[in-house]
Amino acid sequence: MSTTAPELPESLRERKQLGHDDAFRFGCHPRVACFNQCCADVNILLTPFDVLRLARRLRMHTRDFLQRYTLMPITKDLHLPVVMLRMNDEDGKKCHFVGAQGCTLYDDRPWACRMYPVGMALPPAKAGVEPEPLYFLFEDAFCHGREEPTEWSVDRWRHDQGVPEREAIEAGFRDVVGHPWFIGGRQLDPKRMELFHTACYDLDAFREFVFESSFLTRFEIEPAVVEAIKTSDEALLAFAFRWLRFALFAEPTLTVRARGPESGRNP
Numbered sequence: 001m002s003t004t005a006p007e008l009p010e011s012l013r014e015r016k017q018l019g020h021d022d023a024f025r026f027g028c029h030p031r032v033a034c035f036n037q038c039c040a041d042v043n044i045l046l047t048p049f050d051v052l053r054l055a056r057r058l059r060m061h062t063r064d065f066l067q068r069y070t071l072m073p074i075t076k077d078l079h080l081p082v083v084m085l086r087m088n089d090e091d092g093k094k095c096h097f098v099g100a101q102g103c104t105l106y107d108d109r110p111w112a113c114r115m116y117p118v119g120m121a122l123p124p125a126k127a128g129v130e131p132e133p134l135y136f137l138f139e140d141a142f143c144h145g146r147e148e149p150t151e152w153s154v155d156r157w158r159h160d161q162g163v164p165e166r167e168a169i170e171a172g173f174r175d176v177v178g179h180p181w182f183i184g185g186r187q188l189d190p191k192r193m194e195l196f197h198t199a200c201y202d203l204d205a206f207r208e209f210v211f212e213s214s215f216l217t218r219f220e221i222e223p224a225v226v227e228a229i230k231t232s233d234e235a236l237l238a239f240a241f242r243w244l245r246f247a248l249f250a251e252p253t254l255t256v257r258a259r260g261p262e263s264g265r266n267p
């Protein structure tokens with residue numbers, strides 16, 4: 001490692017840790033002997049923006065996409081719901097989106113598919129500390145990409161794969177999942193778990209909640225924000241993360257509209 005960085009979590013200590021500028025060799029193209037082998041029987045966690053982009057690409061409501069193409073594994077270690085790409089139960093457990101020439105949704109491929117062979121871990125949340133991601137190298141035996149000559153650093157690879165732009169869109173997501181509220185192993189109750197899942201992953205349902213319920217009469221939302229979230233998925237996603245900090249952790253990220261004097265007289 002070229003820089004002094006905190007160590008990887010215990011479960012990842014076997015992996016080779018990489019600093020931002022550390023070099024590794026990698027190349028992936030149809031001429032590698034293993035082409036497409038990694039797009040089957042693999043655990044791919046989807047971020048909120050992954051779900052959104054894949055649903056848009058397939059012209060599906062986010063709820064329908066989630067039902068058809070994802071799994072929500074439930075284990076007692078998870079403090080928040082996670083969403084994984086569902087592999088095809090038949091056809092060798094291939095990813096639904098792999099074709100003879102590679103990923104058929106390449107421009108909208110998920111974060112994890114872009115990052116590979118680089119992995120990332122976030123250290124446990126600490127109050128007042130912005131978590132600094134830690135990087136490591138997957139050295140899977142089946143992958144011949146590491147025998148290719150092109151040399152990368154973590155930062156150059158991430159830029160090449162369009163990762164920082166996507167991460168910037170969902171910066172608010174990391175603020176929620178790494179929130180100090182979780183320090184000490186606190187758990188959300190099932191209702192708040194459901195809120196989290198809807199706001200982060202089922203964005204079309206969240207849009208219906210905002211625009212087709214009493215939401216906009218209950219909260220004072222800046223008019224420019226209301227306009228933006230009507231038409232921009234990215235703006236709505238950012239707003240969803242902001243709302244979650246209010247709904248899950250009682251942070252003052254939204255203002256409840258003052259009730260009129262007549263409202264108190266209503267039954």
Ligand code: SF4
Nearest residue numbers: 039095097098103113
């Ligand atoms: S989404 Fe694309 S890159 Fe990712 S596993 Fe499926 S086919 Fe492969």
Ligand code: SF4
Nearest residue numbers: 028034036038143145
């Ligand atoms: S196994 Fe490695 S080199 Fe082969 S297709 Fe997958 S990422 Fe590319």
